[in-house]
Amino acid sequence: MRTTWLILLIMVLAGGAMYYIATRPKVAAPYDTIALHDTPDSIRSKLRVFAAYDPTDITYRDSAWFQQDSIPLKEIALDTIAVSFDKNYKSVTFYLDYDHAWFYDVEVNKPGQDVSYQISFAVNRLNDSMRVSGIINDPLHDQLRLSGPMMKMYSSFILSYSRKLPPVTDSTQKSTAPDSMEPGKPATPPSRVITVLKK
Template identity: 45%
Template sequence: MRTTWIILVSMLLIGGIMYYLAKKPNKTTVHNTITFGDTPDSIRMKTTLYVAYNPAQVYFRGNGWTNQDSTPLKVIPPDSALSAFNGHRSATFYIDYDHRYFYDIEISQPAKGQPFGITLDLEPDPGNSTMQLNGVVDSQNGKLDFSGPMMKMYGAFVLSYNERIPDSLKSADSSLSKAEKLITIIDQ
């Protein structure tokens, strides 16, 4: 009789543990990361992710990205999107391939505790002599798919975001003031 009770209590205890583990929220590696999905290793090794927070202007000189006050942009290692936002609600990510092509995208962080993930796929586009970027931002609010060619980089240039530049520094040319962002080439 004693053996029957031990088996019954053991079964209830195991069942309780199994129920707890089944109801525990799953944390997957897909969320809270920036990953390179189907990107070949040869391209992945030459790709660097940078981040800036509400930049008005970002400079590229030679081999480095900087803010307008000459502080270098933070390098984000893939698979670590949690540290990318650094307490900010949104961040502008710069995908830099071998200092030859770049792509910038601003992403807002979902509400605290909501998982999200960013998947990037880079592939050569020999027909247009550029790199093609396909990406997915996945959050509980839905998915954002984006795709396009990466911009060619020059020896030195300034990337200006018009909505963040003070009016006193904006160009008088009305066609330029309507642009969302401008690239000013300093050195070929």
């Protein structure tokens, strides 16, 4: 009799496990990964990475990064060689912060939320400044290589993305068309503007 009850209990447990596995939500694709490579340990130990999702402007003050409404940016912990993080976004901007002295921002746009990217950065010293190189790899499509100097940080500043700001509707403003601009001014406005609040 005990054997019958034991077999029945095992069948019930097996059926419950099969039902759980069958009804569990399926992940559309692996999580994104972000990694540092070819970066000296002395630099790696002072490097932090933050993420903001489709920001219009970002504020830095008191050694911290904030989005609109003073919401702190999400930090991606770099305590492993490659970190996995949520891939359910279409647009994200990463901020590499070296010792609160230099920063680099890079925007990543995806064709859809179910696409996973492999992102890697290398940070190295170049004379009196810092330089970043990296690869944003979409395993199913293509990869984007990037390289550039890090920007000097101030005690407090605002980083605004011009193309995401609403257009000027003031009729007293001068036209920004190239033929009406003053000599020596660029034909297109900068993609981002840094407003220094405190040096």
